[in-house]
Structures are given as C-alpha cells and as structure tokens.
Amino acid sequence: MVERSAQHSTGARPVVAVCRSASATPVRPYDVDVTSLSRTRIAVAAGFSLQGLVFAAIVTQAPRIKDKFDIGDGGLTGILVLVAVVSGVGSVIAGLVAERRTSAAAYRLALLTIGLGALLVGIAPTLPLVIAAFVVYGLGVGAVDAGMNMQGVRVQQAYGRSIMANFHGMWSIAGIAGALFAAGAAEVDLPLAVSLVIIAVVTWITVAVAAPHFIEAQEHDPGLSAKGLDLPWRPILVFGLVILLFYAADTGILTWSSVYLEDALDSTKSVAPLAYGAYEAGALISRFGGDFLVRRVGATKVVVTGTTVGVVGLAVVVTAAVPAMAIAGFFVTGLGLAILAPLSFAALAGAVPAKSLDVAIARMNIANYLGAILGGGLIGAAASADHLRWAFVIPLVLIPLVLLFARSFRTADAATLDAV
Known part of the structure; x- marks a missing residue:
C-alpha cells in the first residue's frame, strides 16, 4: 500500500496521486505543503459557497420570475421538478468528466455552467427560453453537487480529519447571503436580469481565482471506461438511501414550512418565514459543529444522535399547537438532520477504492434529486389536500430508517485520521 502526495509552494496546482487497496484502509498523506493545502481548502469551500449563492439568488426570486413570464404555481413547480431531473443528468456527466480527466476539471466546468445558467435565466426574453435556461442551470447544479463533494472528500483525506460538514456549512452561509442579495435587489427595484448578471460575473471571477488550487487527482488510467472501474454498489446504495431520505425531508421542510405556519397554525405573514430561518439556523450549527463531534465520538454516534434529534424535532413540528x-x-430538526449529507459522502469515501471514488460520488449524488422529487411530491400532495400537519408525518416516518444504516458510517472514521 503506497500513497504519494506532492504539492509545491510555488503556486502550482496541488497534485495528489493515491493508490489504496480495495478495503480503503486510510494512510496519512505526506510531503504536503501546508500553505498550498490551506489554499486548496479555501478554493474548494469557495465552490460550495458559489453553489449556495447562485441557488438562493435564483430560487428566492421565483416570484419575480413568475410575474415576468406570467407563470402559475403549477408551472413553476413543473420547472423546479425539471431542474431536479436534469440535475441527475448533470451529476452523471460530472462523473464521466472526472473519470476521463479529473474531478478538478469537472468541478471547474460545473461552476462555470451554473454561472451561465444564472445569466441565461436573467436575460431570457420568453418562457421557452427561460425553461431552456433552467435546463442549463440544472445540468450545472447536478455537476457542481457531484464535483464539490469529490473535491471535498479529497481535501478531507489530505487533512486526515473530518472537515466535510464545514464545507456544507459554507453552502448554507452563502445561501443566506444569496437570499439577502435577492431581497435587496427586489427592494431597490434592480431588474431581474441585472441581479443575475451580477451573480454570474461574481461566479466566474471566483472560479478563475479558485480553480488553479483544486486538487488535480488522477488515480487510474484515464482511458479506462466506467465499466472497468471497481464500483462497489452496496455502499453507494446504502449511503445513497440516506441521502435520499435526508433530501426528501429537507426539500419538504424548505418548501412547506412557512406555508404550514401560516395556513395550519394561523401565524402572520411576518412570522411564517421564521420556520425556514429556524431550520437553516439549526443546520448551520450542526454543520459547523459536526466535524468536531465526529473527531471526538465518531461518525456512527453522530449519525445516531443527529437522526434521533431530528426525529424529536419533527415530532414537535407535527404536534405543534x-x-x-x-x-x-x-x-431542532435542522440541528439534528443537517449532518447526514456531509457524513454520507465522507463515509462513501472510506468505503470505496480510491480509483472509483469520483464516479461513486457522482452515482450516489443522484439520490439527492430523487429525494428532492420524492419529498416535494409526497409532502406537496399532502399539503395540497389541506392536510399540512399530516404532510410532516411523512419525513417523521421516513427519517428513522437512517438508524438501520448507522453502523455503516464507521467508514467515515476510517477515511480520516487524527488531526495533523
């Protein structure tokens, strides 16, 4: 078992070449330039932030998009479902690019694409063209989700300790920033096109600065086809199911929490959005504190505790008077559940051979969008039938299934070592 890592303080791109046995037993990187690795961590985190920023900047301006093209609620829902479906295709494409080139190339191309998608959504003059713009954006979203987690687990392996939750926390912070930007743009009557052009330019400039510091890892013959890769499907399916369950709950909460407060609990319009904010606040604490807990007590205990806390939170939501x-x-729900996604990617990294890691992440990431469609569909159907309280029983029943796979998360500990 051999691992070699070479990084130069001259500003060259970090290059990591790894050879691990199929058991994925961890070994510590050596000869790693600390300054270069820190730059790489910041660069990869910037990509996570761009994903959250662009997503929030577009989604929170949905009312303006509806007004501009005279789209009803059903039409907007259809566009969002289309984005979720196309995102799965984008994730697969990212896996193909990473397989034939590197995950850095896939990540860079994907980030440029979401910037293009934002630009096209902003300047599209007709409904068919805005739908086409959302298709471009959806392809980019799926590819970024896959690419950022490919790069994130590699940086974590280089550090030798759990840092994936922090990366996902950066997504959340940037999402808040994107929502605030959209709110400010609407307040000052900044045209939709101008606001999204600004977002696109910020994205492209950030990518130009960050991309040279991504990890350029080539761990197998680039001519090797996906059929020739050793893809262990069991961990992909196990952790993919956890991802699916989490995003089913997450999508339902983000979409329907404010509606639940207003329609079922008779809150005022000013109070209703606090449900969304409370969930995201809990998620931020979970993700920025999660890595510390993983290093202290191990991933399995964190998953069990987080799932249990999330179930308690959902029970409070369902019974709220x-x-x-x-x-x-x-x-409380956000505090418990938000750690599940980053730990699923970290656990997969410890369960598959290094040569298969990028493609495995891209395949598992498809569960993200299946969960979003499932959660949005089931909870949305219950909500539209005027059973909002029962709508949140759905994630309350589904999330405990994560406990069946908690022991599998030991591989998240195996993929990291004590802090360097």
Missing part, C-alpha cells in the same frame, strides 16, 4: 412551538421544532 402554536407557531412558536413549530419554529422551535424546525430548529
């Missing part, structure tokens, strides 16, 4: 109780429940 007043808006304040539901808001507290959503906060």
Whole structure:
C-alpha cells in the first residue's frame, strides 16, 4: 500500500496521486505543503459557497420570475421538478468528466455552467427560453453537487480529519447571503436580469481565482471506461438511501414550512418565514459543529444522535399547537438532520477504492434529486389536500430508517485520521 502526495509552494496546482487497496484502509498523506493545502481548502469551500449563492439568488426570486413570464404555481413547480431531473443528468456527466480527466476539471466546468445558467435565466426574453435556461442551470447544479463533494472528500483525506460538514456549512452561509442579495435587489427595484448578471460575473471571477488550487487527482488510467472501474454498489446504495431520505425531508421542510405556519397554525405573514430561518439556523450549527463531534465520538454516534434529534424535532413540528412551538421544532430538526449529507459522502469515501471514488460520488449524488422529487411530491400532495400537519408525518416516518444504516458510517472514521 503506497500513497504519494506532492504539492509545491510555488503556486502550482496541488497534485495528489493515491493508490489504496480495495478495503480503503486510510494512510496519512505526506510531503504536503501546508500553505498550498490551506489554499486548496479555501478554493474548494469557495465552490460550495458559489453553489449556495447562485441557488438562493435564483430560487428566492421565483416570484419575480413568475410575474415576468406570467407563470402559475403549477408551472413553476413543473420547472423546479425539471431542474431536479436534469440535475441527475448533470451529476452523471460530472462523473464521466472526472473519470476521463479529473474531478478538478469537472468541478471547474460545473461552476462555470451554473454561472451561465444564472445569466441565461436573467436575460431570457420568453418562457421557452427561460425553461431552456433552467435546463442549463440544472445540468450545472447536478455537476457542481457531484464535483464539490469529490473535491471535498479529497481535501478531507489530505487533512486526515473530518472537515466535510464545514464545507456544507459554507453552502448554507452563502445561501443566506444569496437570499439577502435577492431581497435587496427586489427592494431597490434592480431588474431581474441585472441581479443575475451580477451573480454570474461574481461566479466566474471566483472560479478563475479558485480553480488553479483544486486538487488535480488522477488515480487510474484515464482511458479506462466506467465499466472497468471497481464500483462497489452496496455502499453507494446504502449511503445513497440516506441521502435520499435526508433530501426528501429537507426539500419538504424548505418548501412547506412557512406555508404550514401560516395556513395550519394561523401565524402572520411576518412570522411564517421564521420556520425556514429556524431550520437553516439549526443546520448551520450542526454543520459547523459536526466535524468536531465526529473527531471526538465518531461518525456512527453522530449519525445516531443527529437522526434521533431530528426525529424529536419533527415530532414537535407535527404536534405543534402554536407557531412558536413549530419554529422551535424546525430548529431542532435542522440541528439534528443537517449532518447526514456531509457524513454520507465522507463515509462513501472510506468505503470505496480510491480509483472509483469520483464516479461513486457522482452515482450516489443522484439520490439527492430523487429525494428532492420524492419529498416535494409526497409532502406537496399532502399539503395540497389541506392536510399540512399530516404532510410532516411523512419525513417523521421516513427519517428513522437512517438508524438501520448507522453502523455503516464507521467508514467515515476510517477515511480520516487524527488531526495533523
């Protein structure tokens, strides 16, 4: 078993060449330039941030898009479902690019694509063209989701300790920033096109600065086809199911929490959005504190605790008699569940051979969009049938299934070592 890592303080791109046995037993990188590795971590985190920024900047301006093209609620829902479906295709494409070139190339191309998608959504003059723009954006979203996690697990392996949750936390912070930007743009009557052109330019400039520091890892013959890769499907399916369950709950909460407060609990319009904010606040704490807990008690205990806390939060939401109780429940839910996604990618990294890692992440990432469609569809169907309280029983029943796979998360500990 051999691992070689070479990085130069001269500003060259970090290059990591790894050869691991199929058991994926961890070994510590050596000869790693600390300054260069820190730059790489910042660069990869910047990509996570761009994903959250662009997503929030587009989604939170949905009312303006509806007004511009006279789209009804059903039409907008159809566009969002289309984006989720196309994102799965984007994730597969990212895996193909990473397989034939590197995950750095896939990540760079994907980030440029979401910038292009934002630009096209902003300047599209007709409904067919805005739909086409959302297709471009969806391809980019799926590819970025795959690419950022490919790069994230490699940086974590180089550090030798859990840092994936922090990367996902950067997505959340940038998402808040994107929402605030969209709110400010609407307040000052900045045209939709101008606001999204700004987002696109910020994205492209950031990519130009960050991309040279991505990890250029080539761990197998680039001519090797996906059929020739050793893809262990069991961990892909196990952790993919956890991803699916999490995003089913996450999508339902983000989409319907404010509606639940307003329609089922008779909150005011100013109070209803606090449900969304409380959930995201809990998620931020979970992700920025999660890595510390993983290093202290191990990934399995963190998953069990997080899942249990999330179930308690959902139970509070379902039984809430007043808006304040539901808001507290959503906060607790975010506090518990948000750690599941980053730990699923970290656990997969410890369960598959290094040569298959990028493609495995791209395949598993498809569960993200299946979960979003499932959660949005099931909870949305219950909500539209005027059973909003029962709508949140769906994630309450589904999330405990994660506990069946908690022991599998030991591989997240195997993929990292004590802090360097």
